[in-house]
Amino acid sequence: MPVILTEKRGDVGIITLNRPEVRNALNIEVRTAMRAALDAFDVDPDVLVVVLTGAGGTFCSGRDLKAAQAGEPMYPSRRAALESFNRTTIAKPVIAAVEGWALAGGFELALSCDLIVAGEGARFGIPEVARNLVAIGGGLLRLPRRMPYHLAMELALIGEPWTAADLARWGVVNRVVPTGGALEVAVALAEKIATNGPSAVRATKEIIQAGFDSLPERHAFDAQDAAAAPALSSPDGAEGIRAFNEKRKPVWTDR
Structure with missing residues (x-):
């Protein structure tokens, strides 16, 4: 099975991380295919808004640590790292549709999007400190700009997951919906955006x-x-x- 699935619903392009057996963990293959899919939708005149989601009831559990232990780097080159979605967005709006876990690089991936829709059961966290790692995918840069400083520090330094409702309270999550409904609500939001110029x-x-x-x-x-x-x-x-x-x-x- 391909590690990334794409589809179009009217003016909306949907990208699905498709490694449910490892909670859609990010390896080089996924990062490369996701970037290619984003760039393809960005230049596609039939697509006006993009929705990013994960298969199997989980958004993304972060970096594939088994691949990392085997020696695989996060990106194949320095250039690929600089052109990653976390650092270099696309021109069109991107909405994250989050179910289940959005942890570490998965949470940072959601933070790279322009809006976040989350199921009630979604959990977000940057637990890198528990493994003596550092969240360098944008979470430590973006969270203090999107929520109060002390709460961003608590989330990052303790590393425990927060609920969708927790993050919605501070404006990090746009919509909290019944579990299983994040994708449909995200697509509906995308369709509203797509009616505009x-x-x-x-x-x-x-x-x-x-x-x-x-x-x-x-x-x-x-x-x-x-x-x-x-x-x-x-x-x-x-x-x-x-x-x-x-x-x-x-x-x-x-x-």
Whole structure:
């Protein structure tokens, strides 16, 4: 069986980690295939939003430690590491649909997505410290920006898993749904996003993710305007206004 499955539902592309026998643990084969699937959907005009999920009732248990013990590195090269999804996202929004465990690199994978939908039974954690490892896949960088500092420290230093409800309380998880329903709710959210102007959605993601707040306000506006320019100059801008005035759904062409 392939380690990554892909499918399309209308404007939504779905990527499924497919190693349920090892709780979708990440090895080089999975990381390489997942990156290829993300890049393929990113340039596919038929796909406007991507959903990332796992097979067998588990999102991802993190790095394949048996492969690591056998000497397999996380990535085949330094370039592959720098181009990994954890470090380099795609232009289109990505939603994580999480059931079961999202641990270590699996939690960091979910944090790399733009929204997270989780089943009630989902559990999240970065337990690396228990094995004298360090979570270098983005969790230690992103969590303090998305939840209070002291709680991020507790999660990272103790290493015990937290519930979906715990993380939803602090805004890390967008939706908590009945167990087994994460994928369908994630797809429904993706479909809502996909009704909006594609180039405006891409620009909006770029601006929010760029975090221009580190710049002086004047320069932040300049950077924002540069990111927004392709969408604002797109024919879809005029189409959006025209469709509003004509009381109809817009027909987007800049996909």
